[in-house]
Amino acid sequence: MTRYVMVADLRRCVGCQTCTAACKEANGTPPGVQWRRVLDLEAGEYPDVSRVFVPTGCQHCDEPPCMEVCPTTATGKRDDGIVTIDYDLCIGCAYCIMACPYEARYKVDERRFAFGAAPTPAERARTAQPIVDVVTKCTFCVDRIDAGLAKGLVPGKDPEATPVCVQSCISGAMRFGDIDDPQSGVSQLLAENRWFRMHESEGTGPGFYYLWDKEAPL
Amino acid sequence: MSGATTTASETRQVPTYCYNCVAGPDLLKVSVHDGVATHVVPDHGATDVHPAHGRPCVKAYGLVQKTYNPHRVLTPMKRTNPRKGRDEDPGFVPISWDEALDIVCAKLVDIRARGLLDEEGLPRVAATFGHGGTPAHYMGTLPAFLSAWGPIDYSFGSGQGVKCVHSEHLYGEFWHRAFTVCADTVATRYIVSFGSNVEVTGGVCAVRRHADARLRGIKRVQIEPHLSPTAACSAEWVPIKPKTDAAFMLAMVHVLLHEAQRERLDLPFLRDRTASPYLVGPGGWYLRDPACGKPLLWDERTAAAVPFDTPGTVPALEGRYTLAEAVTHGPDGEKTHHNRVEGQPAFGEMVDAMRSYTPEWAAAICDVPAATIRRVTLGYLDNACVGETTVVNGKTLPLRPVAVTLGKTVNNGWGAFECVWARTVLATLVGALEVPGGTLGTTVRLNKPHENRLLSVKPGDDGFLATRFNPTDREHWARRPTGRNAHKTLIPIVGNSPWSQALGPTHLAWMFLREAPPDWPKPTHPEIWFAFRTNPSISFWESAQLTATMATMPFVVCFAYTMDETNHMADVLLPDATDLESTQLTRVGGTKFVEQHWHHQGVALRQPAVAPQGEARDFTWISAELARRCGLIEPYTAAINRGAGFSALKGEGADGATWDFSLRPDQVHDVDTVWDAVCKASTAELTGGRDVKDLAWFKEHGWFVVPFERADWYLTPTMQAKGLRYELPYQERLLRTGIELGRRLHEEGIHWWDTQLTEYQAIPQWHDVPAHWDRAVEATGGKVADYPFWAITTKSMPYTTGNNVGIPLMNEVSGNLRGHGAVTMNAGTAARLGIQPGDWVEVRSTSGATVGRAAPIQGCRPDTIVIPGQYAHWKTPVARELQFPSLNAIAPLRAVSLALTDATGSGADVVRVQVRKVDPPAPVPHAAATAVAQGATA
């Protein structure tokens, strides 16, 4: 089997938002839509304070709450774990947005552009059909993965077949790969380090792992 | 069309570089679909040579929006309203390039006819470029034109000196060829960082290296008043009171000298590589050999005082010794002969001077527990590995994996001298200066060659590096300033390199233009002022006042991207083809600013990913036009041939191969011809003539590198090979220079630089650094008790330079960062003042006020307010709608600024303020792009 997952090493992440910007530019998402973004969380009380940068986005869950509630079957899940949205089925009810504990989904209801009313040539060139009035989210760059697989490339290893956020990450915090392959980079990272998943007790089975420490030696 | 990797028949990926901030240059590619740039991607082909694996930072991803910004000025424009001021509409109308260049060059030609210097001896032409020299990598062959022109006044800054690591630039380069400094992150194990914010402004190379280091187990202690992203990524955060870092560091020196066992220090390094053993006698001067004048040391082996370079000595570091005779060299050539004179080694002088700076003493000043100061210092010592070695490129070098790094506001302004001295001395005490794991300089700017600082190591006096201070002797001192910031007159250490004037106290030029100190003539205005990639109206202090001063400039030519607060005062606007639209080659790799430490060095091309928008033109074309119309084509082309800004076009390799790609001096050469020659010459130079690549090759591949040995990252081996010592810890030269400068100034009746003269000490002593800012409040009519907070500033990576402030993408992604565009303050303080998150607050100093939304946080000292970035725009599109606050609006640029300027001419972004809740301001209406700026006829 194949199960693609994202791994974010919180020890590396500096909150620079490079992945946020790279994702937006590569996917041409409209203003306000951030399929990948990095949160800036603070814990503690002065002077004992911690500040943590947390990349987030669609977790491509094992049991996606969004898929459960979607009335149209627009939200689906592939065998390799990637949760997809069929924009042609979606009616834009935003129920999935209300169901996602990770605040990963977005809907815009009018076509707005970075500088206001008119698109730049880059925005004009991005999509033939604007993705408005339906819900969108991180796709794990499924088009790149599929195109890469067709060429015999390995997602998570070959840049061309790997999500853009992973490839743009300047600290090396973002990694991607097949957790069902024990030899993959992500499998090794998870074996060698302590990790958690966000809102684990919700039972969604997220495909997004956060590293926070080395595994304690036995 | 030339292209790069093709993934589909109509899509190509065009390699280029980004050098929008000093942390670069870095590599990237632009994805272009049917002639339209769609997005930026990393250059994965550079994974093995670029320390950040070919990945640019967040700012680079805004370059497509930058290119297609509908607010761009895309045609030359001229002013029709002769009155200038913030509230005057310039009445810009579009004109042709011909007309624009005619207007500008008519003035230039006229100046040439009357003489390049005016009656005061000041250049009639002035130019300002922004952010740390980075505009040079976007201005094509303009440096050749500037060189061909002659004297130009670069002293009107946009923040240089007060918003850069100024004192560290000057003292760092002086002491160890370290214009900028970083830890040897690939090997360091323990870093004590006073506010250096590498996770934000270190660039991609720093971010990657430090992330790797964290996983390796590095420990960094971040000492700063608020919890920056760097503090977040550190093992420990110590919230120090602003501007007290010098006390902390002097206490660290104290602990190493008075509490640690002497044997734990790197005594061989101190004896052989520093001036620690030089004997100091009466007056604080070195005791010198009467015959040869060389400083003496006490040889323990022979129990005698001998010149420092006597072979086979065991120099004493401490003790008091009586010499039969010696001479001292005082100021102005005063040589004094001494009989039976006592002296002690400079090291002993330092031990004495540091005696009272205990951690308990520092704790009260810094508001940091003494135990913390002690623990951090002992951690530094414990990790220093004194005596250990490592092998680098087959050479056995010392391993000292500890470093102390400084950030802005610590290494500029008052207190910076003490801090830079202390961090360098702390390195020498454990032998960690310029060796693997330790504190490294990255590049030079006052010495040459810029691209390899090791080659700039030349022997000077007294066994030290050769330095080129501006002279302070009676005969050669620059009595009359040669530039409007008087750098040669006031700042000996800044020297006289092409960079020196722009480094000099650039705020003084603006201040003096408005109001000069007593007995100092107000400088004349330059007749023509060029500005490129700079917005002093925003990026300098007391913005309102500076804007008003700028309005008095008689003729201003701005290379314009969009309308902004500075070119609002322009007479002519010239739209240059911007980042993704023009051609230039730049050096990459080796070692460079911030943390650009590569295992390779070479060059990278910037090329048009898309055709220039509108009438924007390549800077190389503009420069050639300026040269041609001014009758300067021959000297201009000669300057290109000589390598103004890049490689000389003619050269010879080590094994005798020669090449000559020189351009004919009597012709005007087009953009591609020029850069094709530069490409060939650069690659010939890198390979000794063996491998020459042309422009077409570079358009396909983007960059070319050859190996650069890691061993060349470190200066100490070169110092050792040349038998040179670091001019530390004792600053006899500075002591002498200060006395001479004082004499020169007093001879001219100038006493307003006297406070600055007190900084010229042989061993720094603590003075109440924060009190400077308290006194500034009183000097401007306020009461300190009414201004209880320290306001400082900080950055975020999307906004580490101002040139992308009009890019919506940057604002959008920054919204995820706490405090973006806000006034950040301690949550307890906010609660006490009744301020909720998102409330509008006013931050007021005695110089002005700024308003913004409050962001109460835990990660901030209760007495400190942090205003990130430089905003408060009123003209720049997009930025003007943000309504973000700015420290620049409230930091003074008036007489009191002189009192806040240190001896190197730098100041710091610190000001005492009061805070209160206010009503929200009226929102700024969204402004659509004006057709006129786009080139449509009115």
Place this chain on the structure above:
Amino acid sequence: MKQMNAARRQSHWDLRAAGNFVGGGTGCGLVLACALAAAFGRPLAVWPLAVGAACIACGLALVWLEIGKPWRALNVFFHPQTSWMTREGILAGPLLASCGLALWSGQALWLVAAAPLAGGFLYAQARILRAARAIPAWSHKRVVPLIIATGVTEGLGAWLVLAADAAPLFVGAALLAALAREAAREAYRRGLVAARAPQPTLAWFERREVRVLQGLRIAAIALLAAALALESAPPAVFGGALLVLTGWGLKAVLITRAAYTRGAKIPFTPTRGRSEGRAVLPQ
């Protein structure tokens, strides 16, 4: 150490979405009230049934106006396997049809079909919220009895206003429903506290608007008690109106004001080089 609050208010379901729960709740409650009346031998109450059906239809119309692609609305039926929104949609047709047939024929017998369909529709609406796992205030299990209780209460309250029938049967039923609603609401509030719902959500229980609603609910209960004791119609009508309005207010607050996400939470801070990660306590 405790982490800062990262909860954000949802911004996609506005008063139109709230209107669906308002229309569906009051509407189904009215249908059930009509069925109760018919069960006790009353003739078909035309106005209450018509208004009830209209409420349900209006609610659905408001949702139709809110979705991004209204002309694809029929896609809503594609996922009955798991989606309560699909199930709500599937029930809507037969529910409105049976109400329509009852009104057209004048036969109360059609309420035998309409009543369970209304009960099912109301239940589906409650389950829609329960499955909305982004919003702890909606996905808590006690939201189901709350939504059902308020729907029934609103329906009985609306009956008292529209049917001009203040018989002790209906006043008593409304009073019981109102008390049950109060109990459900308190149990729901305690449930949210125990489940550590987002702080901004919990803060809404202290706000003036919610206190006013609470006061009006108490007033309604008092009026109904008085109406029962005094066998008087006016307090029953006023009390009924208050039952309806407070139910609408509760849903408006629930959907559009107190609906905060849980926000990102990390259980550990990462090590940063040679340092310890720290456990982060749940808020």
